[in-house]
Amino acid sequence: MANEFPTQARVVIVGGGIIGCSVAYHLTKLGWTDVVLLEQGQLSGGTTWHAAGLVGQLRSHFNMTSLIKYSTQLYGELEAETGLATGWKNCGSLSVARTADRMTVLKRTAASARAQGVEIDVISAKEAGDLWPVMSTDDLVGAVWLPGDGKANPTDLTQSLAKGARNGGAKIFERVKVTGITVKNSVACGVETDRGDIAAEIVVNCAGQWARKVGLMCGVSVPLHSAEHMYIVTGRIEGVHPDLPVMRDPDGFIYFKEEVGGLVMGGFEPHAKPWGMNGIPENFEFALLPDDWDQFEILMENALVRVPQLAEAEVKKFYNGPESFTPDNNFLLGEAPELKNFYVGAGFNSMGIASAGGAGRALAEWIVNSAPTMDLWPVDIRRFASFNNNPRWLHDRVKETLGLHYAMPWPNRELDTARPFRRSPLYDRLAAKGACFGSKMGWERANWFAASGEKAENDYAFGRQNWHEAVRREMKATREAVALFDQTSFAKLLVQGRDACAALNRICAGDVDVPVGTSVYTGVLNDRGGYESDLTVMRLGSEKFLIVTGSAQAVHDADWIVKNIPADAHAILTDVTSSYAVLALMGPRSRDLLDKLSSADLSNAGFPFGTIREIDIGYATAYANRMTYVGELGWELIVPTEFAVGVYEALHEAGREFGLLDAGYYALDALRIEKGFRAWGRELTPDINPWQAGLGFAVSIDKPGGFIGCDALVKAKPSAAPAKRVVLFTLDDAEPMLWGGELILRDGRPVGEVRSAAYGHTLGRSVALGLIENETGVDTAFLNGGRFEIDLAGIRHAATAHLRSPYDPKSERVKADVVELRAAAA
Numbered sequence: 001m002a003n004e005f006p007t008q009a010r011v012v013i014v015g016g017g018i019i020g021c022s023v024a025y026h027l028t029k030l031g032w033t034d035v036v037l038l039e040q041g042q043l044s045g046g047t048t049w050h051a052a053g054l055v056g057q058l059r060s061h062f063n064m065t066s067l068i069k070y071s072t073q074l075y076g077e078l079e080a081e082t083g084l085a086t087g088w089k090n091c092g093s094l095s096v097a098r099t100a101d102r103m104t105v106l107k108r109t110a111a112s113a114r115a116q117g118v119e120i121d122v123i124s125a126k127e128a129g130d131l132w133p134v135m136s137t138d139d140l141v142g143a144v145w146l147p148g149d150g151k152a153n154p155t156d157l158t159q160s161l162a163k164g165a166r167n168g169g170a171k172i173f174e175r176v177k178v179t180g181i182t183v184k185n186s187v188a189c190g191v192e193t194d195r196g197d198i199a200a201e202i203v204v205n206c207a208g209q210w211a212r213k214v215g216l217m218c219g220v221s222v223p224l225h226s227a228e229h230m231y232i233v234t235g236r237i238e239g240v241h242p243d244l245p246v247m248r249d250p251d252g253f254i255y256f257k258e259e260v261g262g263l264v265m266g267g268f269e270p271h272a273k274p275w276g277m278n279g280i281p282e283n284f285e286f287a288l289l290p291d292d293w294d295q296f297e298i299l300m301e302n303a304l305v306r307v308p309q310l311a312e313a314e315v316k317k318f319y320n321g322p323e324s325f326t327p328d329n330n331f332l333l334g335e336a337p338e339l340k341n342f343y344v345g346a347g348f349n350s351m352g353i354a355s356a357g358g359a360g361r362a363l364a365e366w367i368v369n370s371a372p373t374m375d376l377w378p379v380d381i382r383r384f385a386s387f388n389n390n391p392r393w394l395h396d397r398v399k400e401t402l403g404l405h406y407a408m409p410w411p412n413r414e415l416d417t418a419r420p421f422r423r424s425p426l427y428d429r430l431a432a433k434g435a436c437f438g439s440k441m442g443w444e445r446a447n448w449f450a451a452s453g454e455k456a457e458n459d460y461a462f463g464r465q466n467w468h469e470a471v472r473r474e475m476k477a478t479r480e481a482v483a484l485f486d487q488t489s490f491a492k493l494l495v496q497g498r499d500a501c502a503a504l505n506r507i508c509a510g511d512v513d514v515p516v517g518t519s520v521y522t523g524v525l526n527d528r529g530g531y532e533s534d535l536t537v538m539r540l541g542s543e544k545f546l547i548v549t550g551s552a553q554a555v556h557d558a559d560w561i562v563k564n565i566p567a568d569a570h571a572i573l574t575d576v577t578s579s580y581a582v583l584a585l586m587g588p589r590s591r592d593l594l595d596k597l598s599s600a601d602l603s604n605a606g607f608p609f610g611t612i613r614e615i616d617i618g619y620a621t622a623y624a625n626r627m628t629y630v631g632e633l634g635w636e637l638i639v640p641t642e643f644a645v646g647v648y649e650a651l652h653e654a655g656r657e658f659g660l661l662d663a664g665y666y667a668l669d670a671l672r673i674e675k676g677f678r679a680w681g682r683e684l685t686p687d688i689n690p691w692q693a694g695l696g697f698a699v700s701i702d703k704p705g706g707f708i709g710c711d712a713l714v715k716a717k718p719s720a721a722p723a724k725r726v727v728l729f730t731l732d733d734a735e736p737m738l739w740g741g742e743l744i745l746r747d748g749r750p751v752g753e754v755r756s757a758a759y760g761h762t763l764g765r766s767v768a769l770g771l772i773e774n775e776t777g778v779d780t781a782f783l784n785g786g787r788f789e790i791d792l793a794g795i796r797h798a799a800t801a802h803l804r805s806p807y808d809p810k811s812e813r814v815k816a817d818v819v820e821l822r823a824a825a826a
Contacts, residue, residue, distance in 0.1 A: 020206035022360025028168025041285035050321035067358025087153025211346035231266025235314030250406035252302030272402035410460035424488035443489035482587035491554030525709030581644035586634035618650035631675035670758035721779035
């Protein structure tokens with residue numbers, strides 16, 4: 001019978017909110033009809049039903065925007081397909097600015113929108129008032145108008161997606177409590193419920209604010225925490241009509257939409273109120289929390305400024321509905337690294353209605369293809385580790401992340417809560433030297449060092465920030481003398497076993513079957529030929545390899561490598577990140593300094609580029625890897641944690657005569673951009689291949705046995721210049737500051753966007769790495785034959801394009817020592 005409870009299915013989805021129904025709908029669209037969705041209450045009864053239903057397209061990442069653009073398309077078509085209304089209304093949206101800084105944000109947003117193909121207009125306060133006549137505009141600087149945005153009814157939309165899923169063959173069961181996840185040999189293979197067990201090939205956790213609990217059933221970390229989210233619904237207000245756009249006033253932390261002639265007004269207060277510290281009640285269905293006018297006060301005060309008529313309006317309903325928030329305000333998507341065939345779609349941070357259509361499709365494609373079909377790194381669950389699931393840490397972090405929705409998105413903005421978290425052995429010493437710390441993958445990392453009398457705090461701005469001169473000092477030391485960078489946050493993975501070499505050579509695009517004592521920079525590609533990571537593989541022995549990769553990629557890269565080691569191979573990966581500190585000693589005097597502390601032959605002939613060797617450094621013994629990410633002579637010193645402080649002290653004692661300076665990540669980033677060195681997650685993504693990145697030299701296309709992505713890469717190799725390419729830009733004007741995300745134009749026409757940017761003190765101007773496109777190829781003729789500009793908050797600045805870095809080390813001796821590892825190929 002159709003309603004008989006199943007005992008097996010190809011896919012079981014836990015959770016009947018909008019994302020669960022969207023995944024079910026899209027799986028059936030992809031031809032997977034044996035899908036079962038289980039909901040503990042009624043569909044949409046958890047957090048979906050009380051969502052405000054705003055659908056704003058634009059995000060800072062191109063693919064995140066494209067997911068929401070797809071959502072708007074789907075929501076506009078779904079009623080015709082299913083016969084059920086979705087409440088979708090393409091009413092457009094306004095965002096207004098009360099300050100000049102916020103207007104700068106909106107102008108940057110407008111340029112980003114144009115780079116991403118989203119229609120947008122920068123308008124005056126008066127024009128905004130004409131579009132939204134019930135608001136006061138006296139204090140506004142301006143606004144942006146996005147005609148493609150809209151709103152939907154969350155419950156109706158969920159029911160429509162559910163009907164579409166049923167029409168495709170999916171079975172949906174309400175009032176079913178999932179009590180456990182069946183696991184065999186580290187693979188999810190079913191669910192246990194109060195109505196019986198269901199065997200399954202795939203289990204999908206879309207349980208909303210219960211998703212963390214469901215993950216804990218099977219050892220999977222789903223780092224999210226509930227917080228109270230509040231809005232009011234008013235009675236009719238004069239001037240409010242059905243076509244009134246959605247309006248956001250981020251300086252007031254508030255949003256508005258029309259509802260039955262009145263207004264829905266809510267927001268994201270700067271300091272949130274976490275909820276559910278003792279667990280989320282299972283029977284919390286179509287339920288709300290008590291009104292909290294004290295918590296809501298800051299929103300109400302700002303709303304009265306924007307819409308004075310609210311003072312006389314009837315408040316028909318106060319909604320206080322908890323929603324789940326993640327540590328970085330992006331949702332969680334993908335296969336869990338801890339458990340094969342267990343997928344997660346959760347933590348939508350009050351953006352679930354906008355994201356659900358595209359996110360449901362993306363997760364369904366990931367399930368069907370066993371891999372993402374596009375770059376989803378901003379929402380990939382592997383960006384977090386198990387320690388991010390600590391409930392006390394989540395509670396404290398969520399107080400801040402809810403407010404990030406409308407917080408000022410300053411360049412290089414750092415989160416303040418739940419810190420310090422992970423600390424290198426040198427943390428206290430760097431703090432005493434005036435380090436201003438940032439955070440990445442939980443690590444406290446020195447971004448820059450304050451001089452005596454300077455405060456080690458960021459003063460945020462869109463122009464030059466207060467650390468500008470500090471970074472100049474650190475870059476100068478690196479280029480002209482010697483600098484020391486604490487890069488302990490680098491992830492370190494040890495791969496050992498008789499099949500380690502063969503397995504890694506299949507995973508890496510470069511040839512890692514090299515002599516012991518050799519280090520190889522290589523990309524790790526997906527089946528589409530795009531970058532899953534870039535990393536350094538160091539051969540420590542015939543069956544022993546040490547991999548050093550980026551701080552953010554530790555979980556992702558370990559998961560990718562393990563999943564691509566054949567099941568019958570004798571190769572074991574161990575995360576040894578905490579076992580070693582990494583001290584990068586960089587600059588033309590680095591050899592002279594290290595010579596004072598080591599008996600090793602550090603000469604160019606005795607210790608050539610790409611060599612890893614165990615050496616003595618003072619009293620310690622550590623690995624020295626001759627590699628550079630700044631374009632100068634240098635060594636990455638991989639030091640056992642217990643020796644790190646001693647090595648640091650010895651380097652500084654010996655380094656006084658050479659002008660040794662501590663340097664931070666802001667300088668490191670600017671130095672690598674000056675040299676045109678690429679970074680994963682910016683210039684290198686799953687959607688960009690080595691030809692486009694200018695890193696074809698790091699690919700061993702003809703090595704025996706090939707590698708993952710090789711076939712796609714061979715097919716993608718252009719006969720001439722690639723149509724999409726990473727290019728280095730310098731601004732002609734020395735004053736402006738670029739931050740990343742800016743629009744690139746050629747002869748007035750958009751051709752790409754800036755992926756990385758910094759002020760290049762060596763070159764005396766802002767430098768940027770951008771991804772640009774041209775159907776007939778991005779070559780020297782294309783770059784030299786047009787006039788390039790970069791749009792910085794609505795002002796276009798002339799820029800010069802380079803296929804090679806305009807910076808070269810001044811010293812001929814240093815030139816002979818430095819090999820261009822990641823420089824763009826002409």
